[in-house]
Every structure is written in structure tokens, then in C-alpha cells.
Amino acid sequence: MDPNRLEFAVKQHENTLYRAALAILADVQEAEDAVQDAFIAYLEKAPDFDGPEHEKAWLIRVTVNGCKSRLRAPWRRRTAPLLETYPAATREEGETLEAVLALPPRERAAVHLFYYEGYRTAEIAAMTGEAEGTVRARLSRARKKLKHLLEDETP
Incomplete structure (x- = not known):
């Protein structure tokens, strides 16, 4: 090499x-x-x-x-x-990051690969060894949980 x-x-x-x-x-x-x-x-x-x-x-x-x-x-x-080890530029980013970190690991991984790395669900499925439908279901559940978590934090 x-x-x-x-x-x-x-x-x-x-x-x-x-x-x-x-x-x-x-x-x-x-x-x-x-x-x-x-x-x-x-x-x-x-x-x-x-x-x-x-x-x-x-x-x-x-x-x-x-x-x-x-x-x-x-x-x-x-x-x-x-959580102090996860710096964020703004308060909103910090709240979002805390909400993402509150997700179960598999949902957290799907969210990161989809939203932060820009991979499609088929690519994520190939990387994680899961079915594409499973990845879509994880993303859907994660979105619902994030929406609920972030709405609860809004003043």
C-alpha cells in the first residue's frame, strides 16, 4: 500500500x-x-x-x-x-442537537447520514446493512420524535 x-x-x-x-x-x-x-x-x-x-x-x-x-x-x-461536549453556535442549534442526541442510536445514525451527510435512503441502507424501507421508517419515526421534542422545548 x-x-x-x-x-x-x-x-x-x-x-x-x-x-x-x-x-x-x-x-x-x-x-x-x-x-x-x-x-x-x-x-x-x-x-x-x-x-x-x-x-x-x-x-x-x-x-x-x-x-x-x-x-x-x-x-x-x-x-x-x-452534553457540554457538544458545542453549538446558537441556542436553537444546541436544542436541535440535544433532541437528535436523545434519539435511539439507529435513528440518530439515519438522521445524521440523511440530513448531515446528504445520503439517499438506498445509500444509507447499503451502508448500514438494513432494508431501504427500514431506513425510511427510522427516518419517519425520528422526524416525529424530533418534532415532538422540539415543540416541547419551544417557549
Whole structure:
């Protein structure tokens, strides 16, 4: 593997992977570890890609799967996130971020990939290994929950 290939991949995709991992895990350190694990897998497996989008999709899939594994860990059920670690530019953004973080991890992941990363439901389904209808259902449930949460916070 070309040593510059990993460096280029990190520069190109680390922010995207970090944001996706943070949306799923809701923990800064866990998200950083998940991204690091994805790049280690990239280095170890040295996969061949059809193009830059295929590389990005592969890295996101590895990151999402790693996040799912972390969420299944028994010790994770005994911790609580500190919301101070999620800065937002405005009060409204902070309220929205808190509402998104209140969603279950699978809905949070779907919302992040759809709204923040701009993927279509078919692409999200491919990345998460779920049916496209499942992704649409998760997004629909998440929208309803977010609407309810955000309406309750409005003065």
C-alpha cells in the first residue's frame, strides 16, 4: 500500500467519519476511537476501490459497523454522556442537537447520514446493512420524535 494513500484518505474522510460516529455514539472519545479503528482496518485490509465514492462508502460502513459493536458493549449501558461536549453556535442549534442526541442510536445514525451527510435512503441502507424501507421508517419515526421534542422545548 502506498503510504500516502492512508494519509490522503484520513485528510479526505476523517471529518465525515467522525461526525457519523459522534451522531451514533454521542460520545467524543468513543467516536474518535471508532474512526481510528476504521482507518486501522483500511490500513490492514488495503482494499481496492472503484473510485473515491466507493472508498468513502466503505469507510463509512466500517465506521457504522464499529459503532454498532461499541453500542452493544455491556459497559456502555452504565455511562451517561456529558452534553457540554457538544458545542453549538446558537441556542436553537444546541436544542436541535440535544433532541437528535436523545434519539435511539439507529435513528440518530439515519438522521445524521440523511440530513448531515446528504445520503439517499438506498445509500444509507447499503451502508448500514438494513432494508431501504427500514431506513425510511427510522427516518419517519425520528422526524416525529424530533418534532415532538422540539415543540416541547419551544417557549
